[in-house]
Amino acid sequence: MPDDQPKGPGGGAWDSTQWHEVQKGETLSKIAQKYYGDPSLYTKIFEANKDSIKDPNLIRIGQKLRIP
Amino acid sequence: MLRKTSRMALVILACGLAVGCGKYKRLADTAIKTADTAVASAGDDVAKYAADQWKQITDSVASAKDSYAKGDYKAAIASLQDIGPKIQAAQAAASAKKTELENAWTNLSAGVPQMIDAIKSRVDILSSSKKLPKGMDKAQVESARSGLDAATSAWTSAQEAFKSGNLTGAIAKANGVKDQAVQIMQSLGMTPPPAAAPAAK
Numbered sequence: 194m195p196d197d198q199p200k201g202p203g204g205g206a207w208d209s210t211q212w213h214e215v216q217k218g219e220t221l222s223k224i225a226q227k228y229y230g231d232p233s234l235y236t237k238i239f240e241a242n243k244d245s246i247k248d249p250n251l252i253r254i255g256q257k258l259r260i261p
Numbered sequence: 262m263l264r265k266t267s268r269m270a271l272v273i274l275a276c277g278l279a280v281g282c283g284k285y286k287r288l289a290d291t292a293i294k295t296a297d298t299a300v301a302s303a304g305d306d307v308a309k310y311a312a313d314q315w316k317q318i319t320d321s322v323a324s325a326k327d328s329y330a331k332g333d334y335k336a337a338i339a340s341l342q343d344i345g346p347k348i349q350a351a352q353a354a355a356s357a358k359k360t361e362l363e364n365a366w367t368n369l370s371a372g373v374p375q376m377i378d379a380i381k382s383r384v385d386i387l388s389s390s391k392k393l394p395k396g397m398d399k400a401q402v403e404s405a406r407s408g409l410d411a412a413t414s415a416w417t418s419a420q421e422a423f424k425s426g427n428l429t430g431a432i433a434k435a436n437g438v439k440d441q442a443v444q445i446m447q448s449l450g451m452t453p454p455p456a457a458a459p460a461a462k
Contacts, residue, residue: 206456207372209379209446228450230392237386261382 211260221249228260237261285334292341293329296322299348307351309429310358314351318344362428369435370423372456373416376442380409383449394450401448408445412438 213224221235229237239249241259246252300322308315325340387393387402419434443453 207368207375207454209372209375209451209454211379211383211451226394228394229386229390230394230397231390234386234390261379261386 213258213260215252215254215256215258217254219252221246221252224258224260282334285338289325289329289334289337292338292344293322293325296325296341296344299345303348303352304355306359307348307355310355310362311351314347314354318347318351321347359428362432365432366423366428366435368456369432369439370420372454373435373439373442376439376446376454376457377409377413377416379451380405380412380442380445380449383451384409387449397450405445405449408441408448412441412445415441 213228215224221238222232225235225238226232235249238258238260239246241261245256246258252258300318303315303318321340321344325337328334328336328340384402384406387397388406393399393402415434415438419431419438422428422434423431439457440459443457446453
């Protein structure tokens with residue numbers, strides 16, 4: 194089961210945003226596979242994180258991503 | 262002569278009693294009228310939010326009227342002895358309860374829609390997914406979808422209850438939606454927000 198953590202930047206007590214902290218070797222496709230079962234849905238994660246990701250191929254370890 | 266004196270004493274005694282009774286009757290009458298006015302002007306919130314205290318007050322008034330009808334004016338007065346402070350205490354309790362419920366509603370109405378939105382987003386994505394994540398099957402997603410529909414509808418109902426002034430009902434419904442949303446989120450592997458955790462008992 195995915196392990197979303199709603200403790201991202203600026204989250205309040207009711208913040209229901211689901212977060213994922215990027216681990217070594219992960220790509221948006223792998224993360225999409227983990228949460229949605231379908232790597233092609235990486236675009237959903239990219240769209241939700243456009244404020245912090247400019248290039249979907251460039252994510253960094255420790256980066257916190259919203260998982261819609 | 263003695264018989265005449267005794268008769269007069271009896272008349273005086275009877276008059277005294279009558280005067281005494283008349284005094285208590287007037288006092289009881291005034292007390293009941295005053296209590297009726299105070300009860301009528303106490304406001305609907307007291308009956309709504311301090312129901313137990315309100316029942317004691319209306320029971321006291323009913324008891325006073327009952328005693329009055331039976332001619333027991335002293336008992337009628339006694340029933341209403343501290344009705345004023347009781348009404349004031351009930352008004353204060355009702356006001357505090359209403360504020361507490363309004364705060365609870367503000368809190369829930371800020372949080373529950375966020376939970377519903379997060380679930381909807383995840384269910385929409387999972388529904389379009391060619392495969393599902395490990396440990397999840399199509400039935401779970403379908404169940405989450407129908408749970409989401411029910412929660413959305415129940416939330417609308419909670420909002421309607423709030424708009425109609427049924428604060429207690431609105432909060433009960435909103436708490437139901439919150440609990441349902443927590444279950445759906447957990448079934449989808451999502452983490453509910455900390456504020457949605459069940460209240461400690």
